[in-house]
Amino acid sequence: MDIPRIFNVSESAHRIHNPFTPEKLATLGTALRLESETRVLDLGSGSGEMLCTWARDYQINGTGIDLSPLFTEQAKLRAEELGVTDRVEFIHGDAAGYVAGEKVGVAACLGAxxxxxxxxxxxxxxKQSLHTGGIILIGEPYWLRLPSTEDVAKGCLAGSISDFLLLPELLASFGTLGYDVVEMVLANQDGWDRYEAAKWLTMRRWLDANPDDDFAKEVRDQLTSEPERYAAYTREYLGWGVFALIAR
Incomplete structure (x- = not known):
């Protein structure tokens, strides 16, 4: 059980597997007014940076589920580094269908x-894991401007233009589902650059260390094409944010 290998290679040095910076994660925690001992569930928890830093800074208790054995192990190491192993638990598993055994105050899925x-x-x-009145966090891309063609959308790694909404439409869609949007924190250009460009050095270092690996051609192809693709498409068309929701 694992994610595609290219992500384990390209994002192996990432602590945050989305366009948020550490500062943005801290801003989100502050914005939510997290209380000590709040239970947080994170589906698709990656390398555990959100739960680990929130456990350190806000004394929350958290459980993270992720499909990548590598990222799950990195999350456990991060918990040890920050001294929060008594507050957070990381499980290697499929987050699809996962429901917490004990209701939580915050249930999150950021970018998955x-x-x-x-x-x-x-x-x-x-919502199946959430206390009544608890907060759902959704991390999701949105169009900064609508792509002019489907090919542009695919250049942003979307399947089609309809995969994402403009920000006002995304916010309205939460209301249609019966939720109030009670907070949002949006990634900025620097966050996108840090998320995407950091992959390139990681891939180059991996190629230098593994020139004869059967996977080297795929990594080489990604490294060759990604800087131009990102600059032409994702950087120009895609935003990303975390949206806090409470049921009406």
């Missing part, structure tokens, strides 16, 4: 809404 077949399905999944 595929686990529920999209935003609406992921919200339905998260």
């Amino acid at each position: 809404t595929w686990i529920g077949g999209g935003v609406a399905g992921t919200i339905e999944l998260l």
Whole structure:
């Protein structure tokens, strides 16, 4: 059970597997007014930076589920580094369909809404783990401006233009699902650059260390094409943010 290998290679040096910076994660925690001992569930928890830093800074208790054995192990090491192993637990597993055994105050899925077949399905999944009145966090891309063609959308690694919404439409869609948007924190250009460009050095270092690996051609192809693709498409068209929701 694992994610595609290219992500384990290209994002192996990442602590945050989305366009948020550490500062943005801290801003989100502050914005949510997290209380000590709040239970947080994170589906698709990656290398655990959100839960680990929030456990350190806000004394939350958290559980993270991720499909990558590598990222799950990195999350456990991060918990040890920050001295929060008594507050957070990381489980290697499929977050799709995961429901917490004990209700939580915050249920999150940041950048992995595929686990529920999209935003609406992921919200339905998260609410099964949530206390009445608790907060759902959804991390999701949105169009900064609509692509002019489907080819442009595919250049942003979307399947089609309809995969994402403009920000006002995304916010309105949460209301249609029966939720108030009570906070949002949006990634900025620097966050996108740090997320994407950091992959390139990681891939180059991996290629230098593994020239004869059967996977080297795929990594080489990614390294060759990604800087130009990112600059032409994702950087120009895609935003990303975390949206805090409470059921009406």
